[in-house]
Amino acid sequence: xxxxxxxxxxxxxxxxxxxxxxxxxxxxxxxxxxxxxxxxxxxxxxxxxxxxxxxxxxxxxxxxxxxxxxxxxxxxxxxxxxxxxxxxxxxxxxxxxxxxxxxxxxxxxxxxxxxxxxxxxxxxxxxxxxxxxxxxxxxxxxxxxxxxxxxxxxxxxxxxxxxxxxxxxxxxxxxxxxxxxxxxxxxxxxxxxxxxxxxxxxxxxxxxxxxxxxxxxxxxxxxxxxxxxxxxxxxxxxxxxxxxxxxxxxxxxxxxxxxxxxxxxxxxxxxxxxxxxxxxx
Amino acid sequence: xxxxxxxxxxxxxxxxxxxxxxxxxxxxxxxxxxxxxxxxxxxxxxxxxxxxxxxxxxxxxxxxxxxxxxxxxxxxxxxxxxxxxxxxxxxxxxxxxxxxxxxxxxxxxxxxxxxxxxxxxxxxxxxxxxxxxxxxxxxxxxxxxxxxxxxxxxxxxxxxxxxxxxxxxxxxxxxxxxxxxxxxxxxxxxxxxxxxxxxxxxxxxxxxxxxxxxxxxxxxxxxxxxxxxxxxxxxxxxxxxxxxxxxxxxxxxxxxxxxxxxxxxxxxxxxx
Numbered sequence: 001x002x003x004x005x006x007x008x009x010x011x012x013x014x015x016x017x018x019x020x021x022x023x024x025x026x027x028x029x030x031x032x033x034x035x036x037x038x039x040x041x042x043x044x045x046x047x048x049x050x051x052x053x054x055x056x057x058x059x060x061x062x063x064x065x066x067x068x069x070x071x072x073x074x075x076x077x078x079x080x081x082x083x084x085x086x087x088x089x090x091x092x093x094x095x096x097x098x099x100x101x102x103x104x105x106x107x108x109x110x111x112x113x114x115x116x117x118x119x120x121x122x123x124x125x126x127x128x129x130x131x132x133x134x135x136x137x138x139x140x141x142x143x144x145x146x147x148x149x150x151x152x153x154x155x156x157x158x159x160x161x162x163x164x165x166x167x168x169x170x171x172x173x174x175x176x177x178x179x180x181x182x183x184x185x186x187x188x189x190x191x192x193x194x195x196x197x198x199x200x201x202x203x204x205x206x207x208x209x210x211x212x213x214x215x216x217x218x219x220x221x222x223x224x225x226x227x228x229x230x231x232x233x234x235x236x237x238x239x240x241x242x243x244x245x246x247x248x249x250x251x252x253x254x255x256x257x258x259x260x261x262x263x264x265x266x267x268x269x270x271x272x273x274x275x276x277x278x279x280x281x
Numbered sequence: 282x283x284x285x286x287x288x289x290x291x292x293x294x295x296x297x298x299x300x301x302x303x304x305x306x307x308x309x310x311x312x313x314x315x316x317x318x319x320x321x322x323x324x325x326x327x328x329x330x331x332x333x334x335x336x337x338x339x340x341x342x343x344x345x346x347x348x349x350x351x352x353x354x355x356x357x358x359x360x361x362x363x364x365x366x367x368x369x370x371x372x373x374x375x376x377x378x379x380x381x382x383x384x385x386x387x388x389x390x391x392x393x394x395x396x397x398x399x400x401x402x403x404x405x406x407x408x409x410x411x412x413x414x415x416x417x418x419x420x421x422x423x424x425x426x427x428x429x430x431x432x433x434x435x436x437x438x439x440x441x442x443x444x445x446x447x448x449x450x451x452x453x454x455x456x457x458x459x460x461x462x463x464x465x466x467x468x469x470x471x472x473x474x475x476x477x478x479x480x481x482x483x484x485x486x487x488x489x490x491x492x493x494x495x496x497x498x499x500x501x502x503x504x505x506x507x508x509x510x511x512x513x514x515x516x517x518x519x520x521x522x523x524x525x526x527x528x529x530x531x532x533x534x535x536x537x538x539x540x541x542x543x544x545x546x547x548x549x550x551x552x553x
Binding site for chain 1: 383384387388391410458465467470474475476479480552
């Protein structure tokens with residue numbers, strides 16, 4: 001899927017009323033099948049950019065077109081169908097604690113399934129081999145029938161990524177896929193995403209905090225700072241000067257200092273779901 | 282004592298305690314709250330006679346068989362009523378939950394869905410604001426004396442109650458998982474089954490079991506207006522001044538509530 005953003009501005013969904021918009025007049029074109037890494041310091045607007053591209057919220061100004069179609073001009077039903085062809089993986093993996101991994105992964109396929117087929121798959125998982133295959137790509141095949149709340153933070157993040165492999169999507173928008181992974185797992189995960197995207201001809205846009213990983217793995221790098229495009233270059237053309245300008249006053253993030261990225265990686269994960277509370281209403 | 286060692290919060294506590302008492306006074310007057318009449322000699326004698334009549338409880342085989350039958354009927358009324366209420370509540374709750382709105386995913390909800398939700402909420406208010414006792418009196422006239430009236434009364438009141446609380450539970454939990462699925466193109470019911478329900482399943486179950494216990498208790502009250510079960514027998518025995526029978530049935534009733542309590546805590550632990 002090819003996408004084009006023209007002079008688009010947007011606010012972070014949780015922003016205060018008076019705050020400056022997270023994206024300011026951003027223009028970006030990505031061709032079908034291209035692989036792009038978005039880098040920039042914290043608060044640069046990376047997550048908001050992915051949200052706009054995923055049709056999670058309309059740009060306040062400017063336009064978005066996906067494969068030549070303006071999604072916000074579509075009727076609601078058509079928009080929802082278009083959303084089925086996009087896959088947004090948020091930074092915090094969206095997995096219910098009491099769900100089993102197999103169901104969580106198969107949920108990626110929901111837009112392609114009818115209601116009846118998806119309800120039947122809740123009773124007995126419809127395509128266990130496919131879920132197994134996707135998990136194996138992320139080294140999680142043995143967790144197939146485990147409950148999500150028994151997994152570590154890094155395992156949950158990889159389950160969230162495995163979901164992409166089952167989604168009927170033509171555009172993958174992956175937010176900070178490596179924030180909770182150790183270096184080995186991180187390079188394995190990024191290689192899997194890149195290979196699969198290339199094989200399927202899926203367009204891949206990922207935000208990354210690890211500049212080295214972005215430069216080593218992605219042919220095209222988009223630098224974002226304060227909601228404005230800082231540079232948009234082939235990876236080989238990105239110089240240390242570009243990077244130091246991009247990360248000025250945020251040098252610790254550039255040099256892999258105390259990782260500020262993951263809001264949840266440092267937190268102790270709730271290992272067991274909280275006990276059900278009795279409501280006397 | 283030196284001023285430095287005086288608790289600065291003390292004056293505030295005294296003031297708010299006095300203020301609470303002053304505010305409670307008119308409520309006590311309005312409800313004719315005079316607890317000392319309980320310990321006046323005349324009233325004490327009456328109470329003693331009433332409680333003494335409970336002993337000994339009636340335990341002959343014939344009566345116990347009758348109690349067992351009526352207890353079973355009470356449980357059946359509560360369970361059938363809860364099942365109907367559940368069937369009524371699920372669509373009402375799903376229809377009125379804001380989390381499952383596609384248009385609310387990106388900004389404000391569209392006008393049509395807003396009105397549909399208001400109508401469903403209004404319907405639930407009507408259903409649960411009429412007490413089950415009143416519904417039972419209505420249905421006793423329509424379908425005659427017997428358990429059917431009790432079942433229908435519980436179904437309507439509890440349907441409204443369950444629908445409202447289900448919707449509240451679904452709204453109050455973490456909606457990140459549900460919203461992500463819908464943003465990736467899943468339908469409302471798909472998002473419910475794959476995210477919202479597993480997210481809140483334990484709490485919903487626990488609340489449903491607690492309401493079933495309430496339904497058991499309430500079906501006893503409904504028996505007094507002729508809706509069958511243990512309550513009707515209790516009413517008969519009281520009218521005949523047969524304290525022993527009343528005592529037996531009260532004990533059975535306590536056991537029933539204790540049993541429901543065990544079941545619900547066991548279920549909650551299994552789901553925890």
